[in-house]
Amino acid sequence: MSELPLGKYLASSDKKTRDKAIKSLTSLLSDPSREALPKPDMAKLWKGIFYCEPVSESIVVVHSSSTLGFWMSDKPLVQQALAAEIAEIVLAISSLHASLDFLRGFWEATVREWSGIDRLRSDDPRVPSSLAYHLADIYLEELDKALDGEESPTPAPLSTLLSPFFTLAARTQSNITFQRIQTALFDPLFVALSPPREDEPPTPKRRRLSTPSYNALITNSCSTNPTSEGALEAAPLKKLLLRRMFDIGSESDTRDSNRRKLYAIWRSHVEEDEDTDGKPVDAS
Incomplete structure (x- = not known):
């Protein structure tokens, strides 16, 4: 089982690397031969994107060895470019259902992880x-x-x-x-x-x-x-x-x-x- 360090590639400062990761993720989510990602796996995928963790390509498992987080990165220009490119995935996914699932995963991850960014009540x-x-x-x-x-x-x-x-x-x-x-x-x-x-x-x-x-x-x-x-x-x-x-x-x-x-x-x-x-x- 090969592993794709998707979060790391998405957060790369090299645009070619980011573009390749975006394309791979879009293809993964649009592939009609694959079943829709179960909700727990979508949550793990988004946690991987959020914290730039390695993600298993076949079962979308996020490992616990988190290193550099997307929101905690010290490269704001890379963050901005990455955020725009990830947002475009919603429009690039060919399946409307898969696109909405991906968007729902984003909001659920944002709500879940927001307390780590801002600790207001x-x-x-x-x-x-x-x-x-x-x-x-x-x-x-x-x-x-x-x-x-x-x-x-x-x-x-x-x-x-x-x-x-x-x-x-x-x-x-x-x-x-x-x-x-x-x-x-x-x-x-x-x-x-x-x-x-x-x-x-x-x-x-x-x-x-x-x-x-x-x-x-x-x-x-x-x-x-x-x-x-x-x-x-x-x-x-x-x-x-x-x-x-x-x-x-x-x-x-x-x-x-x-x-x-x-x-x-x-x-x-x-x-x-x-x-x-x-x-x-x-x-x-």
Whole structure:
């Protein structure tokens, strides 16, 4: 049984070596003659990638002799290049099921190993608060970068992509978590979707925020179905996102205090839109 020190090759500073490892991993995960990796083996594979451990090519076993970790590497440029290349594997895997399994393995490994990176307390027994903060901080920027890098990007289904954040905001017991999601994600997005009228000064909300425009994201997004909807204009897209947030806020699992906060966000933007175009905006 030959062993492939996959993690070591993926973390190599030599691009040819990394490219070969990426290609081998993509082929391994796309091979229709192989059965789908069981969940424990996918977890071991991702632990190998995470900690740059040797991985058995045939049974994807990670050995315990961990040396240099991906996140603990002292070569940030190599880390950045490797992260981008591993992310591209999701799109390169020919099987949708295998691709989603690989992506799920990443998130499970990230949640599992996050405490070794950042030891802030958890908002949920399984998901550290600091991970939610980090994702909220970078989410819009990374979506914008992904769309900006494509010549003819498929519209991003924002209602679908934002639903986990709406749900977390609805159910979290932490006021700090709610506030972080609102200030890092909800407010910048809704402001970007609400350009001021040319004949009016910026609203107080807009003056308070130094908000990126997210041009690629705003011009290449839909609600849930890129095929049937295509890229939506900012105003109807904002209305659909607010509606989705309102619906999640109305669910029985939503904490009462969070429901009031979500309704307040919804109401403030509805009123702002009414002030801007002079037309009432309903919740339907």
